[in-house]
Amino acid sequence: DSGVTQTPKHLITATGQRVTLRCSPRSGDLSVYWYQQSLDQGLQFLIQYYNGEERAKGNILERFSAQQFPDLHSELNLSSLELGDSALYFCASSPREGISYEQYFGPGTRLTVT
Amino acid sequence: GQSLEQPSEVTAVEGAIVQINCTYQTSGFYGLSWYQQHDGGAPTFLSYNALDGLEETGRFSSFLSRSDSYGYLLLQELQMKDSASYFCAAPSGDSWGKLQFGAGTQVVVTP
Numbered sequence: 021d022s023g024v025t026q027t028p029k030h031l032i033t034a035t036g037q038r039v040t041l042r043c044s045p046r047s048g049d050l051s052v053y054w055y056q057q058s059l060d061q062g063l064q065f066l067i068q069y070y071n072g073e074e075r076a077k078g079n080i081l082e083r084f085s086a087q088q089f090p091d092l093h094s095e096l097n098l099s100s101l102e103l104g105d106s107a108l109y110f111c112a113s114s115p116r117e118g119i120s121y122e123q124y125f126g127p128g129t130r131l132t133v134t
Numbered sequence: 135g136q137s138l139e140q141p142s143e144v145t146a147v148e149g150a151i152v153q154i155n156c157t158y159q160t161s162g163f164y165g166l167s168w169y170q171q172h173d174g175g176a177p178t179f180l181s182y183n184a185l186d187g188l189e190e191t192g193r194f195s196s197f198l199s200r201s202d203s204y205g206y207l208l209l210q211e212l213q214m215k216d217s218a219s220y221f222c223a224a225p226s227g228d229s230w231g232k233l234q235f236g237a238g239t240q241v242v243v244t245p
Binding site for chain 1: 143163165167175176177178179182184220221224225226232234235236237238
């Protein structure tokens with residue numbers, strides 16, 4: 021158990037819908053990272069927040085957005101969902117703002133878009 | 135840009151030694167990490183090499199050669215529970231917070 025929690029564990033929704041994935045980092049960690057893992061794309065970095073502020077951005081679609089709240093939990097919002105958005109979404113945390121080679125991953129949310 | 139290349143699959147028997155290679159191309163390099171992921175599970179951090187040489191952690195060791203843009207993960211005394219995917223990863227040269235992963239190597243351990 022990494023200490024990172026994610027909810028929900030599974031999510032099934034229809035195309036065009038909007039969903040929110042939630043993540044709570046390990047106690048004391050200020051950085052939260054979001055990743056998407058699909059069979060054809062591997063593990064892709066989406067975005068990083070540090071203490072409430074966006075710090076790094078990957079190939080995150082405009083339909084996707086995230087935020088980190090004062091209590092440090094983070095939410096990833098996915099809208100206008102497409103079939104291709106079906107994937108495992110992981111949240112990770114670390115105490116570092118900058119280089120973070122050691123990240124602690126949550127159990128993931130499996131999103132299925134039908 | 136940055137890319138990390140690793141073999142897609144390796145098969146070995148219990149008790150054997152497996153080496154997973156990772157070659158990288160990056161505009162800025164801050165070290166190489168290794169993660170393990172079991173089917174349906176979350177990636178778990180294994181090791182990190184910032185400098186050249188070998189880092190040993192129990193049955194697993196990781197090596198880095200910055201001059202050759204190459205690293206490897208060595209799994210010794212293989213056990214069935216080591217069957218998993220192994221990813222090399224490196225912080226991106228353009229954004230330290232961004233960790234870029236290789237495509238992963240599926241290690242299959244047979245009895």
